[in-house]
Amino acid sequence: MKLRMLVNVLLGMGVLLIAGILFLRLLLTEPQLPPTAKQIGLTNGTVGRITAAFSKSAPKNAAFVQEWLRTGTNAVLFQVENRHEFSIWVFPYAKMDIKGDFPTNYLTFLADARSTFGIYLNPGEVALLQLPELPAHGLSRATFSYSRSTDGHSLPDKLRRWWGEGYRFLTRKPPENYQLFYSDWFTQ
Numbered sequence: 001m002k003l004r005m006l007v008n009v010l011l012g013m014g015v016l017l018i019a020g021i022l023f024l025r026l027l028l029t030e031p032q033l034p035p036t037a038k039q040i041g042l043t044n045g046t047v048g049r050i051t052a053a054f055s056k057s058a059p060k061n062a063a064f065v066q067e068w069l070r071t072g073t074n075a076v077l078f079q080v081e082n083r084h085e086f087s088i089w090v091f092p093y094a095k096m097d098i099k100g101d102f103p104t105n106y107l108t109f110l111a112d113a114r115s116t117f118g119i120y121l122n123p124g125e126v127a128l129l130q131l132p133e134l135p136a137h138g139l140s141r142a143t144f145s146y147s148r149s150t151d152g153h154s155l156p157d158k159l160r161r162w163w164g165e166g167y168r169f170l171t172r173k174p175p176e177n178y179q180l181f182y183s184d185w186f187t188q
Helices: 002-028 049-056 059-070 155-171
Strands: 036-044 074-081 088-090 093-099 104-109 119-121 126-132 139-148 178-182
Touching: 036 126, 036 139, 036 178, 049 059, 049 104, 059 104, 074 139, 104 126, 119 126
Parallel strands: none
Antiparallel strands: 036 074, 074 126, 088 119, 088 139, 093 104, 093 139, 139 178
8 A cells, every 4th residue: 555655656746747847848948930031132143053943844934034034133132040949941942922013923943042952051040042033013022931951961961862852843842841931021
């Protein structure tokens, strides 16, 4: 009888200890905030490797790139900050929404993406991203997507992911477990 009561007391204390640890962790853990994207101006976009890859992925994308090149490679410059405690990959495609006389949205790409994987950001890191745009008037907003990096930035890690990421790039599907983040509305 005494042994059973001792076991019950120890189990109760263990449960209280675990509950206390979980409660303290909940109180001490800051909520994870999504990355921020702040529009900081306009620029002439970079015509790099990602431009050719985007152009080859679909006839509609080739027409977009040709129009973008014809109109002067205008790009919106965004400052993106990773506010997570882990590294992320910002997907190399984004969507531009435009409100105005003729509302529209279209798929575009990160002109200055260093690779077809997108842009790698460490915790707290800030990067400038160029998002190609076609001339338009009205309020605009960009929608970006990102996923948590489960591996590093080294060549072996990239080679290990090559097939999956290549397929996702060509099919314009975001990586698994992706999250969206938005810029503020801005005028062009």
